[in-house]
Amino acid sequence: MAGQEVKLLGAWFSPFVHRVEWVLKLKGIQYEFVEEDLNNKSPLLVNYNPVHKSVPVLVHHGNPIAESLVIIEYIDDTWKQNPIMPQDPYERARARFWGKFVEEKFTEVVRGTITLEGEQQEKEVKQAREALDVLEGELTGKKFFGGDTTGFLDIVLGWIAIWLGVIEEIACIKVFDSSKYPFIGKWMENFAELPMVKENLPARDKLVLYFHKIRQFGLASAAKK
Template identity: 50%
Template sequence: MANPKEVELLGLWVSPFVRRVEWALKLKGIAYDTIEEDMLNKSALLLRLNPVHQKVPVLVHGGRVVCESFLILEYIDETWKKCPLLPRDPYDRATARLWASVAEGKLLENVWIALNSEGEEKERAIQLATEALGHVEGVIKGKAFFGGEGIGYLDLVIGWVSHWLPVWEEVYSMKIFDPTKFPAMAAWASRFVEHPVIKENLPPRDKMVVYLHDKRNQIMASKSQV
């Protein structure tokens, strides 16, 4: 097990990208220190460690800096072998990476567009996100987790669907994840959030709602001033 000061994670409590890294560290039993960032007032440390994207998460391990959550997950998996996240078989590893890319580039990207748009653009983004979720439904069908019988890399990548997406749908008045249309995903989401490591490391729903309402109001106020 790593010394807590040897591993540091710069993050934001409400970020699903940060949480997926925390889940990986917790699953592997890696001790770490967290440094909470204010993304409206970024610290000099964050700007120094991630000068290109200036985003979280950022993992610091023994002085080495790793940015971007996908890369951090793979770094963690290759550095600490206990409780492997990615499959050993090269084909299965490639498949997991492919679906991670689909989930991020087709599902999450369109959800993000829907959160930040109105009218036809919003409806189109919801449609595309729903279609992408249908593809993911086909992958999880017949399985307990994307990683098989236990949580793996792809579960961590798609984990935001189980906890963040319902909150986003509530705050931004939209519907993408319909359990009746996606029963396999709904069953997976229930299992995922009940896993002890995940359940103990989820941001409080009520706090998320307040945070997102405040953020939405700030965005609307800035738009009205333009």
Template identity: 60%
Template structure:
């Protein structure tokens, strides 16, 4: 097929975002090479191909790299014309993009919170996820698929709930999706899974469940390691040493990839590089989190 030379997908078997890209490639009949990435030990190729976000998926095509799953899906749709993914009408195309954005912002973001948040925050996130599903339930009512009679952008964007959502519910010990409460979405899932190429991209459920159970702890461990690395940098590698005096959970912020960021330097102290001692008139820090002096 024209334009197919050198198609590679940097992804991971457990990633619903990489699966979106695989679905689009299979729908178009594009041959590609899947390159498995370790998200905890990112390869030089991934870091070179996506130097800004440093995350999967990345599509490599004709020596060009395209990042972000929805951007990649649109690129695939524009490059290979067979089996259109987005509607041709500009108005319909804008609507499809709206719902894809809605799914990512209103559903996926709260699902991430459910995986890693505490009980109270998790309860609120579950509520928000159900509210998002209620909106999608109304949108798919009376339709075989969001894209009509064929799989489209919205179906590809939401397709992960057919497997990943149940696994995440199990790993987090919560219930979000109820087929009786969301009958139209439940029917949509069955229609979506009728396509053989959809099932081909699905990882084994048991394997995925084991991964997510372990993944929660790996992510938490990674937060601790990255925080320690940040403190080590402040204390030993800055041009002027920064002695951080208020390490506690509320001061460790997490980005969308759960990479830790140290915040609140109000109690921090500066020390000339190489100075062996630092004089302080009082103990600094928050009671209960202050290290023994």
């Protein structure tokens, strides 16, 4: 039986931290949340994640695990209730493939638009839409990517339920079109209504203010180069 001495080092605005929280809540795991100031990183964070010095970091019985996708799999392997990864090796491999696809072809691309303008930004938006084209096909006819219940890919992509709209507003772009991606649109509604998600989303107005500062800082830094 896995012990319950669980601590999560995170930041309220991070979708990667929220991924981990969703899984912890889905499995009913009690944990202590430690809010980090990433402009003034604590010795605890630096000690537990000396390579990247970033959140999230899960600490279980004093052992730190970093990077959200790695943490999610660790949680799923350690606490067997409400599994999010398939048991079949082939299906597990497919889940990891799609998780990597989302991270590289969509999440990182959309994040990049915050501090870009003009042709560079348009190029990233085009790439993000191309990724959505692929994901729409993968979701067709299903309630969740995991089928009737929430799975690994749902957790990985779940950040778009609130963060994508905020980024679109701040970066003055349009990535998601509900008429073009009806299955993803319905999936977003279903995902946002899950208790573990609905009860654990940051306030949108706070996110807008936070990402506005990120954009202004990024554009100012780019102008100095």
